[in-house]
Amino acid sequence: MRLTEHPIVKFKRGKEITIYFNGEPVKAYEGETVASALYAAGITTFSRSFRFHRPRGFFCAIGKCSSCMMEVDGIPNIRICKVYVRDGMKIKTQNSFPNADSDFLSILDSIVDRFYPHGSHYRKFNKPKVLRDFVTKQVRRFAGTGNPPKKAFEEKGSFEEIETDIAVVGGGPGGMSAAIYAARTGARVVLMDENPFLGGQLVKQTHRFFGSGKHRAGTRGIRIAEILSNEVGELKNIDVRFETKVFGLYNGVVGAVEKDKKLLKIKAKKIVIATGAYERTLLFENNDLPGVYGAGGVQTLMNVFGIKPGDKGLIVGSGNVGLILTYQLMQAGIDVAAIVEAMPRIGGYFVHAAKVRRLGVPIYTSHTIKRAIGDKKVEGAEIVKLDENWCEVKGSEKRIDCDFICVAIGLSPTHELLYQAGCEMKFVPELGGLVPMRTEYGETTVEGIYVAGDVAGIEEATSAMMEGRIAGLDAAIKLGYGGEEAIRLRDEVVRDLKEFREGPFGERILSGIKKVTFEKEAISVSAPEREEAISEGIE
């Protein structure tokens, strides 16, 4: 299932090694994640779900869902899409007997809802007390996903306390740009990313970018990732921490874990959050079946690790991501059965749609997916026509043969850190969901916390880079770095970003941005002062 030839990407595979899946040897290459190595070996069921024991497999591939949790070297509940293979690694399926592929308890899926529907553990079998105590005990036996470790984790943990000017969370286009522009003014920067490489989601964007030449238009995403990470590497005052997961912001202190072993406590004067976004899923029957993937998950599998997601796919959603993905799949020699789009028209750019049409992929507008067909993995899909009221047209069901389904219906900002830090959030559909209120320089309502990129609103890499530059520069300026030149540059990027958004596709984004932008000065005036200002006729 590994791709050997690709017109654009050259896969540099590491040394061949062996990992063990439930005791069976599996071939893998250094540099691959456990999830992709297992997938390449044809293993699609990683574990079973908590209650119904339904098969669980790959979904987002970027550590943002919990679909791929397995036991790794005796440690349970590890998201294997974020763990890189090591020779001799032992991987085990969870919450299943004897294994996830043929789990005896999968019978629960068909009976549990009939006899013990949701809420039963509170509502049913309460009288008499003996029965309640008995049931409470029995229910507990079915609880839990991972097995408790048999012996204690032997690796020695360590601890590092770092003081810095600016901490940047996320090494995608936004985060890297923030780090570079802040560091160029002389500020000390710590840049953290959960991957062993920088680039974020750029590493799977094999297509060329639009926009202005000044902001890397015409360059492929993967190339932009290289250019930016080289720049980061050249700046000595950027301390890059790879495989580092930031788990919390505690009043100016960033909590993170580096390479699963070292706890980092980073005291930063300013923090730039550039955590990106995660993929949305869609409600339809069997949407949790292995074989139903996020579009980005498939891109990761195919463009980063060079692994075929399947032989024939169905794409749900005709936005740019769905269209580009279709093209990329065909490029890698994978067939695409169809694209379904619930709207009466195609969502993405005309150029992309035309390309896909030329390749002969049918696009069903006013159609949606009704269910995924299959027992342990996707064997097909049923799509249905929608009328003008978004209701299914009876009798219009149609079966599509495919062995995987990509859900490409958009992204939601990865906003958890902002929420936790107490930033004021607002639900703005134009920006993809919950996003923070911010100044035109990207500073949130919590002083010193900035945002850049998709976490501030779903847009594209070009604007993420500009937002990153602005946030990085402004944070540095506020700390006294960069002088007049930095201020001039920041204001120039602010103008460029405005101009970029004024293009034909920016209208929706602009209306969203308007809803979340505040003037900092207006906010910082306390109520009594403002009253005074009003009474003096200043406002």
Place this chain on the structure above:
Amino acid sequence: MKVAVIGSGITGLSTAHNLAKQGVEVVIFEKKTYLYGASGRNSGGITTMMDRKELIELAKRSIKIYDDIQGEFSFNFLFRKDGYLKVADGFDMGRLEKECRLQRSMGVKVREIDPFEIREIVPGFNPESVDGGFIGEGGVIFPWPVIWGYVEGCRKLGVEIMRNSEVKGFEVENGELKGVKVKDETIKVDFVINASGAWSVLISKLAGVELRNRIIKEEICVIESLKPFIDPYILNISTGVYISQSARGEVVGGVVGREATEPDTSSTLDFLIGYAKGAAEMIPLLKGLSVLRQWAGVYDASPDGLPVVGETELKGFVQANGLGRRGMSLAPAIGEIVAKIVLKGKEYDEFSPSRFQFPERTTEN
């Protein structure tokens, strides 16, 4: 008669339930929503292994109430009585022995357990981490269904529960409480029960009544769910670290709280580090596991460690607070006591708010 209860935590709800059962018209004012306070944020440890006679009595009564009321409400609180284990190092063992003698004298079943025997009950327990312990009655309850069950039970009896309704003040005439100011109106009531936990001091201040409870902030975290392997609720009284496993299989644990200046529910990194060290020392198998989430809660503790329950110098203003970190173990019985105070004018000297007007009694806690 009309009674206003401030706070929809376990104390407020059990009070409202007991009053409504006697036909009293009850309204509960909740500043936030259900489970916002300590009742929604605690780890659900239930025990009769207390260090004071009065507390043991309340805890025994509360467990009995839990047993009965789940049937009455037809609501399962997922109360699992797999024991409550207190462990300590040498220095604190004397304290445990002393309270154990008291517990036994009051009919509580407690036995001493040595560290190696603990390992037989809790796989992976590090016998080197403690010098000894006592295991007795109790276990783990899931606090959320307790609240949901009580809310439903109260509603059935006609209790009105108003959420997002912050009490702004009181109407007082001639040293007698006449009404509660909520939002823009004043509601006429005969009694106000201050069951607002960590906010009790603030509410007392609004009424012009002195309350010397301290605010305590305590933090907890849970790790990703595991198959059941920790049965009892474990509390290390020397380090303050406690660990149990929830009905879902998540290992829930925290460190006994510290005094705070205000009801603040923000999480800290220092807690996470401290807890991780303490928990891994006690059960080394927990090393390397992923934390799922962390949070903080606030409660109030009285100067002498006993609850503050009774009418104050302001006639009609009744305290029902100061339960400390034992609220889940004590509150069902406190509700009965408050009802007796309001309806029968009974007095409980040991819990009376007026006891602090005399020189402070010292406490072992």
